[in-house]
Amino acid sequence: MLSFVVHSDSLLLNKGIKESAIREQTHGLVIGIEREGERLLNPESGTVFKLNDVVWIVGNEKRIQVIASGRKADKK
Numbered sequence: 001m002l003s004f005v006v007h008s009d010s011l012l013l014n015k016g017i018k019e020s021a022i023r024e025q026t027h028g029l030v031i032g033i034e035r036e037g038e039r040l041l042n043p044e045s046g047t048v049f050k051l052n053d054v055v056w057i058v059g060n061e062k063r064i065q066v067i068a069s070g071r072k073a074d075k076k
Contacts, residue, residue: 003057006050010049017030
């Protein structure tokens with residue numbers, strides 16, 4: 001399980017989980033989001049990533065790190 005913060009230059013910013021294709025790109029599952037002191041556990045696919053969200057995800061660690069850095073993951 002890894003976490004990362006959604007920054008202002010993130011490709012995820014203002015996109016829903018499904019729209020962002022984070023599940024497909026990381027081969028993982030978003031298990032939670034921390035937002036303004038509150039925890040959203042097992043967020044629905046329509047949940048939109050907001051600035052400064054802390055995203056908790058399980059999946060392929062290398063792919064998660066690529067997404068967290070703001071770049072798109074390779075499709076390998």
